[in-house]
Amino acid sequence: xxxxxxxEVSIALADAVKLANxxxxxxxxxxxxxxxxxxLAELVANGELDAEYVPVESEHxxxxxxxxxxxxxARTFTATSSQGxxxxxxxxxxxxxxxxxxxxxxxxxxxxxxxxIWPDHSDMMSIRDTGxxxxxxxxxxxxxxxxxxxxxxxxxxxxxxxVIVHLDGFNLTHVIEPILLPEQADVDKFxxxxxxxxxLNPDRPVAMGGFAPPFIYTETKFAQEVNLKNSKxxxxxxxxxxxxxxxxxxxPVEKYHSDGAKVLIMTMGSSGExxxxxxxxxxxxxxxxxxxxxxxxxxFPFEELxxxxxxxxxxxxxxxxxxxxxxxxxxASEVKAALYNQAKRPKVVSYVISLGGRDTxxxxxxxxxxxxxxxxxxxxxxxxxxxxxxx
Amino acid sequence: MAKSENELTWKDLEIGCIVTEPGSARQxxxxxxxxxxxTYDFKKCIKCGLCALYxxxxxxxxxxxxxxxxxxxxxxGCGICARExxxxxIKMVEEVE
Numbered sequence: 001x002x003x004x005x006x007x008e009v010s011i012a013l014a015d016a017v018k019l020a021n022x023x024x025x026x027x028x029x030x031x032x033x034x035x036x037x038x039x040l041a042e043l044v045a046n047g048e049l050d051a052e053y054v055p056v057e058s059e060h061x062x063x064x065x066x067x068x069x070x071x072x073x074a075r076t077f078t079a080t081s082s083q084g085x086x087x088x089x090x091x092x093x094x095x096x097x098x099x100x101x102x103x104x105x106x107x108x109x110x111x112x113x114x115x116x117i118w119p120d121h122s123d124m125m126s127i128r129d130t131g132x133x134x135x136x137x138x139x140x141x142x143x144x145x146x147x148x149x150x151x152x153x154x155x156x157x158x159x160x161x162x163v164i165v166h167l168d169g170f171n172l173t174h175v176i177e178p179i180l181l182p183e184q185a186d187v188d189k190f191x192x193x194x195x196x197x198x199x200l201n202p203d204r205p206v207a208m209g210g211f212a213p214p215f216i217y218t219e220t221k222f223a224q225e226v227n228l229k230n231s232k233x234x235x236x237x238x239x240x241x242x243x244x245x246x247x248x249x250x251x252p253v254e255k256y257h258s259d260g261a262k263v264l265i266m267t268m269g270s271s272g273e274x275x276x277x278x279x280x281x282x283x284x285x286x287x288x289x290x291x292x293x294x295x296x297x298x299x300f301p302f303e304e305l306x307x308x309x310x311x312x313x314x315x316x317x318x319x320x321x322x323x324x325x326x327x328x329x330x331x332a333s334e335v336k337a338a339l340y341n342q343a344k345r346p347k348v349v350s351y352v353i354s355l356g357g358r359d360t361x362x363x364x365x366x367x368x369x370x371x372x373x374x375x376x377x378x379x380x381x382x383x384x385x386x387x388x389x390x391x
Numbered sequence: 392m393a394k395s396e397n398e399l400t401w402k403d404l405e406i407g408c409i410v411t412e413p414g415s416a417r418q419x420x421x422x423x424x425x426x427x428x429x430t431y432d433f434k435k436c437i438k439c440g441l442c443a444l445y446x447x448x449x450x451x452x453x454x455x456x457x458x459x460x461x462x463x464x465x466x467x468g469c470g471i472c473a474r475e476x477x478x479x480x481i482k483m484v485e486e487v488e
Contacts, residue, residue: 097407097408098407098408098409099406099407100407160406160407197406198405198406198409198411205413206409206410206411207409207410207413207415208407208409208410210408210410210415212408213419215396215397216396216399216404218401219399219400219401219403219404220401220404220408222401223401223402223404226401
């Protein structure tokens with residue numbers, strides 16, 4: 001019988017990685033990801049986890065070591081954040097292009113400059129188009145569950161893609177939450193062995209990462225795109241089977257009092273739970289508001305999003321990053337694009353909130369909903385609104 | 392490989408473009424890059440093979456008469472062989488249609 005224990009989310013996530021029984025962990029410490037890899041290093045050093053821990057000299061090396069490890073067919077994990085991710089980016093494209101099922105935990109943090117160690121989604125948005133499957137969680141339990149699920153999705157022979165589990169730095173990594181850590185036997189049943197179909201093997205040599213002249217490059221990228229899009233049904237299946245085995249359910253777009261609601265607020269990441277409290281209070285006050293949470297960022301869940309907002313008149317989208325000189329919030333921008341050609345669609349209001357660790361409180365979300373409704377009614381000359389900036 | 396490289400569709404590619412056959416680079420015709428080609432005055436050639444040693448492409452082999460000659464399917468026309476050939480056997484000339 002699994003019991004709920006109070007544990008720091010980073011430690012719980014590392015324990016979830018241990019439950020997945022990885023072969024190789026290659027990582028470089030960076031705030032606020034450090035506790036995850038520190039705990040894994042400890043587990044390996046203590047002999048509690050039989051894995052190679054590769055203490056590399058940079059994040060670029062971390063991801064490069066992960067490439068080699070995954071190419072050899074080893075179950076591979078890494079974690080990073082912000083500047084570390086920025087240093088890794090070159091190799092992220094290689095991992096997805098080579099179809100190597102690496103799992104990474106990303107402790108979301110603002111990008112310098114000015115230096116900020118606090119959470120937002122600017123690092124997440126910088127790697128939007130790297131071709132990784134990207135799941136965004138909003139609490140510690142989801143981080144634990146989806147870390148285990150990520151191995152199953154990425155290593156599925158129908159997928160074979162690297163997977164990122166995004167969790168907000170500090171707001172999630174450093175809080176102590178009551179967490180149900182699954183039993184080893186149940187995880188073993190849920191997570192089959194990694195069987196990469198064409199691993200590096202001296203007895204059956206293959207060449208990986210070759211070059212593609214113009215006559216074939218387009219075909220390689222289209223194959224990658226089709227593969228990433230098709231991964232959604234495997235993701236749905238993995239979530240469904242996780243639900244059956246462990247009782248906790250995940251969906252690409254999760255709903256909270258959203259069916260039939262005329263006003264919706266859309267969140268991604270840890271701010272979602274605060275927004276839910278605001279929704280509760282506003283509904284008690286008689287307002288017709290609901291919430292949708294984007295759990296799956298890549299592949300983008302177009303159908304699920306369209307279905308979830310079909311009855312709404314107003315959709316207020318929260319972003320924790322700015323697309324400088326562009327449309328403002330990257331999530332809102334994609335939501336607008338997904339809905340533009342629909343015959344019936346809500347008015348979309350884009351709000352950039354909570355940059356570099358600034359909290360948006362329950363009353364803040366209520367304020368945003370009121371202002372967002374006003375903007376939807378009156379229109380605005382701005383492409384997006386930025387909440388709480390001091391004027 | 393059943394299809395030539397130019398006929399491959401996106402559905403024909405191995406996972407992550409993994410190459411499962413050895414020596415697949417042999418199919419790649421790098422000779423199309425060439426703007427100059429080596430020509431030979433074999434009367435001067437002493438068959439020392441320096442040109443073959445210096446060739447960055449490794450495309451110079453001995454012909455049936457034992458003379459060293461570039462395989463124009465691969466030769467990119469860099470001219471290193473002509474520069475290194477001290478008996479002055481090799482001369483680069485412009486590629487013209």
